[in-house]
Amino acid sequence: MTTTGAREDRVFAALANATRREVLRLLRDEGPQAVQALAEHFDMRRPSLSEHLKVLREAGLVSEQRAGRQRIYRLEAEPLAEVQDWLHPYERFWRRRLKGLGDLLDRMPDDEVT
Amino acid sequence: MTTTGAREDRVFAALANATRREVLRLLRDEGPQAVQALAEHFDMRRPSLSEHLKVLREAGLVSEQRAGRQRIYRLEAEPLAEVQDWLHPYERFWRRRLKGLGDLLDRMPDDEVT
DNA sequence: ACGATAGGTAGGCAATTCCCTACACGTCAA
DNA sequence: TTGACGTGTAGGGAATTGCCTACCTATCGT
Numbered sequence: 001m002t003t004t005g006a007r008e009d010r011v012f013a014a015l016a017n018a019t020r021r022e023v024l025r026l027l028r029d030e031g032p033q034a035v036q037a038l039a040e041h042f043d044m045r046r047p048s049l050s051e052h053l054k055v056l057r058e059a060g061l062v063s064e065q066r067a068g069r070q071r072i073y074r075l076e077a078e079p080l081a082e083v084q085d086w087l088h089p090y091e092r093f094w095r096r097r098l099k100g101l102g103d104l105l106d107r108m109p110d111d112e113v114t
Numbered sequence: 115m116t117t118t119g120a121r122e123d124r125v126f127a128a129l130a131n132a133t134r135r136e137v138l139r140l141l142r143d144e145g146p147q148a149v150q151a152l153a154e155h156f157d158m159r160r161p162s163l164s165e166h167l168k169v170l171r172e173a174g175l176v177s178e179q180r181a182g183r184q185r186i187y188r189l190e191a192e193p194l195a196e197v198q199d200w201l202h203p204y205e206r207f208w209r210r211r212l213k214g215l216g217d218l219l220d221r222m223p224d225d226e227v228t
Numbered sequence: 229a230c231g232a233t234a235g236g237t238a239g240g241c242a243a244t245t246c247c248c249t250a251c252a253c254g255t256c257a258a
Numbered sequence: 259t260t261g262a263c264g265t266g267t268a269g270g271g272a273a274t275t276g277c278c279t280a281c282c283t284a285t286c287g288t
Contacts, residue, residue, distance in 0.1 A: 005132035016126035017246085018119035028204060035265065048247055050266055055245095069255045069264045077207035084201055090142060091198075093191035131276085149235060162277055164236055169275095183234045183285040 007060075008086065011079045014059035019044065020052050024061060024075060032065070032074035121174075122200065125193045128173035133158070134166050138175060141189035148184040 014020055023038060030037075039049050053073060056062040060079045065072045128134055137152060144151075153163050167187060170176040174193045179186045 005135060008135070009130055009132060012126050012130035013245095016123055016130050018123060019246095021119065021122070024204075028207065044246095045248065046265070047249085047267080051246075054266085066254095071265065075204075075207060077204050080201055080204045081208040084198070084205075087194055087198055087201075090138075090189075090191050090194045093142065093189060094195040127275095133276095150233095158276095159278065160235070161237080161279085165276075168236085185235065 007079075008082070010059045011061065011083060014055050014061055015083075017052070017055075019049075020056055020061075023052060023056060023073075027062065027073060027075035032072050034067075034070040034072055036070070038073065121193075122196070124173045125175065125197060128169050128175055129197075131166070131169075133163075134170055137163075137166060137170060137187075138189060141176065141187060146179070146186050146188035148181075148186055150184070152187065 019042060022041065026038060026041060027033070035046070035049065035053065038053075039046055042049060053062065053064075057064065061076055062073050063076050065074065133156060136155065140152060140155060141147070149160070149163065149167065152167075153160055156163060167176065167178075171178065175190055176187050177190050179188065
């Protein structure tokens with residue numbers, strides 16, 4: 001926790017919502033598109049979607065590009081790369097299950113594996 | 115969005131807080147430990163930490179094991195493995211930068227690469 | 229049995245979230 | 259230039275978050 005983790009806070013918080021994750025998936029699978037097109041997929045008023053897009057923008061997960069009266073949104077995956085980096089030191093904790101190097105973790109009383 | 119993503123919501127929301135991420139790091143780097151030991155690292159009253167632990171528990175990110183009057187908390191990395199799985203389809207969006215397979219993404223007007 | 233210790237729960241409070249309706253702003257078409 | 263269109267912003271309201279100060283429960287040592 002050197003800085004404050006404020007940026008990571010914003011990225012994880014942005015991902016902690018199904019609507020916003022679905023926006024990311026749409027931009028990933030269907031490419032950059034305007035708010036109009038995105039909105040078709042949600043049962044929600046436009047201003048609400050606008051606010052979700054703002055959260056994604058402020059987390060750096062999407063960028064917008066003005067095209068006439070439209071705003072084309074595009075996926076920006078870099079924060080997700082950072083999430084993957086953050087995840088990395090935890091990997092051995094589930095690779096353990098697959099490779100059986102249990103004793104990497106200090107004495108774990110394996111009698112409660114639930 | 116087949117189910118509701120409610121579980122993923124809980125995991126990402128749990129990670130969207132520096133205190134909780136620090137708890138996970140401590141459990142990762144120093145092994146399972148009691149609330150006492152964890153609490154030393156935070157400028158916060160115990161009940162607040164208890165609530166953070168509850169959030170982590172409900173997200174499946176930690177488990178507790180009673181030992182006398184102590185509760186030993188342990189990292190449970192499976193939800194993090196799920197996050198990595200979730201991340202996977204996005205990888206090509208930053209690998210692209212490194213490997214130059216830009217045209218995998220449907221026509222991206224690359225005039226705005228920032 | 230008594231008090232101290234470890235930790236959770238209750239309830240309060242300010243701030244934030246996520247939805248809404250109303251409105252403001254820039255752009256395009258006529 | 260007048261209007262319709264595409265989006266964002268303002269402001270409100272219910273629910274949730276993250277902290278706090280009590281307080282309750284369970285275990286341990288004596």
